[in-house]
Amino acid sequence: MSSFRFEVVTQERTVVSTDVEYVVLPGLDGKFGILADHVPIMAALQIGIVEFGPRKGRRRKIALGGGFAEMHDNKLVVLANTAELAEEIDILRAQRAKERAERRLAEKRDDLDFTRAQIALQKALLRLEVADGE
Amino acid sequence: MAQSGREIKRRIASIESTQQITKAMEMIAAAKLRRTQEAVLATRPYFERLGTSLSHALAAAERSGEDIPEIVKTRTGQRHCLVVLTADRGLAGGYNSAVIRHAEEFLKEYPDTQMVIVGRKARDHFRRRNQTFLAEYVNLGDDPNPRQAQDIGQVIYDFYVHDLFDRVTILYTKFINTVTHRVEFRQVLPIAERDPELAPQGRTSPQALYLYEPSVNEVLEVVVPLFIDAAIFQSLVEAKASELGARMTAMRNASDNAGELIKELNLSFNRARQAVITKEIAEIVGGADALES
Numbered sequence: 521m522s523s524f525r526f527e528v529v530t531q532e533r534t535v536v537s538t539d540v541e542y543v544v545l546p547g548l549d550g551k552f553g554i555l556a557d558h559v560p561i562m563a564a565l566q567i568g569i570v571e572f573g574p575r576k577g578r579r580r581k582i583a584l585g586g587g588f589a590e591m592h593d594n595k596l597v598v599l600a601n602t603a604e605l606a607e608e609i610d611i612l613r614a615q616r617a618k619e620r621a622e623r624r625l626a627e628k629r630d631d632l633d634f635t636r637a638q639i640a641l642q643k644a645l646l647r648l649e650v651a652d653g654e
Numbered sequence: 655m656a657q658s659g660r661e662i663k664r665r666i667a668s669i670e671s672t673q674q675i676t677k678a679m680e681m682i683a684a685a686k687l688r689r690t691q692e693a694v695l696a697t698r699p700y701f702e703r704l705g706t707s708l709s710h711a712l713a714a715a716e717r718s719g720e721d722i723p724e725i726v727k728t729r730t731g732q733r734h735c736l737v738v739l740t741a742d743r744g745l746a747g748g749y750n751s752a753v754i755r756h757a758e759e760f761l762k763e764y765p766d767t768q769m770v771i772v773g774r775k776a777r778d779h780f781r782r783r784n785q786t787f788l789a790e791y792v793n794l795g796d797d798p799n800p801r802q803a804q805d806i807g808q809v810i811y812d813f814y815v816h817d818l819f820d821r822v823t824i825l826y827t828k829f830i831n832t833v834t835h836r837v838e839f840r841q842v843l844p845i846a847e848r849d850p851e852l853a854p855q856g857r858t859s860p861q862a863l864y865l866y867e868p869s870v871n872e873v874l875e876v877v878v879p880l881f882i883d884a885a886i887f888q889s890l891v892e893a894k895a896s897e898l899g900a901r902m903t904a905m906r907n908a909s910d911n912a913g914e915l916i917k918e919l920n921l922s923f924n925r926a927r928q929a930v931i932t933k934e935i936a937e938i939v940g941g942a943d944a945l946e947s
Contacts, residue, residue: 529700529703530800531700531803531883532799547868548872561864561867562711562865562866563873564867564875588876592864599707
């Protein structure tokens with residue numbers, strides 16, 4: 521199986537830049553996979569898990585905080601709001617973020633930014649899920 | 655000599671302690687500047703890619719002829735929103751006052767401008783003038799992070815979509831090198847009139863036909879906020895680098911001035927001491943002469 525270049529870039533750094541044989545992305549309408557020689561595509565992504573790797577070998581995971589992906593000339597670039605490799609995730613921090621978000625949602629204060637707290641919770645749960653597989 | 659030796663000694667000591675402080679501040683600014691300069695460079699790959707993708711998606715949306723999202727629509731109104739980036743602290747030469755001066759000029763031209771303020775210096779200045787702000791951000795610290803930019807970007811996005819203003823401009827200080835920075839206006843919205851610097855020419859062929867998943871509009875709804883956040887983050891980082899550069903230069907000048915002052919005072923101290931010695935000798939010689947005669 522042929523491989524292609526895969527990069528995940530955030531505002532602060534390049535999280536991953538490697539050759540892979542497949543990538544699975546969290547699209548707005550659900551997960552979808554990308555293989556080498558895919559037609560040029562631009563896709564909006566939601567908060568979710570990015571999986572990638574060689575076909576036979578270790579699969580790696582990234583916790584993605586939303587963003588979008590662009591593939592052309594056999595190069596797939598994901599521009600992300602936030603992105604963390606599974607092995608980089610600080611489980612204790614994610615745990616704390618989860619508890620904080622849950623507490624905030626439970627308090628039901630008037631000035632609560634509901635969507636924001638929900639997104640925070642979603643991200644924390646995702647990070648825990650991704651880190652769990654490590 | 656008007657001053658006594660002891661008085662001069664005291665002044666020298668006081669200036670020396672000031673010099674120690676300015677030297678320390680210079681070194682701190684230099685160390686932080688190095689880190690921030692790296693951050694400036696690190697934002698570029700992301701930003702350039704995002705700019706190219708945005709251009710592609712915009713072109714595709716235009717071709718599709720469908721109703722485009724509100725955030726992308728061009729507006730003709732002249733209601734401005736100005737995002738002013740200054741520092742929280744002073745002692746940075748003319749850094750803050752230059753930005754504030756440009757903001758004042760902008761306000762003179764467009765008096766109904768809504769303002770988003772970053773940095774205590776601008777906030778205090780405009781508060782004294784009884785200006786109201788859409789939002790203010792202080793104590794952002796010395797390491798701008800994307801989350802801060804996202805907070806600011808969110809506010810701008812929401813108010814723009816809710817039709818509170820028609821154009822958004824960032825007023826920041828561009829970092830050219832350690833001693834040179836330039837205050838600049840950078841228009842972000844409407845997206846079609848964004849600053850050319852924010853729309854790098856695509857290296858890929860613009861004719862490449864992309865598949866949009868799920869649709870062009872939905873891709874734009876994701877890309878445009880990312881783009882606004884990135885433009886703000888970039889400006890925050892550049893402004894921070896300029897601030898640190900300005901502080902470093904200001905503190906170096908202060909240290910140099912202190913050094914010169916100390917040199918002059920040392921000279922007058924020596925002169926005063928010499929005068930005392932000469933006087934004493936003259937007295938001894940005078941006394942000896944009196945005894946001999």
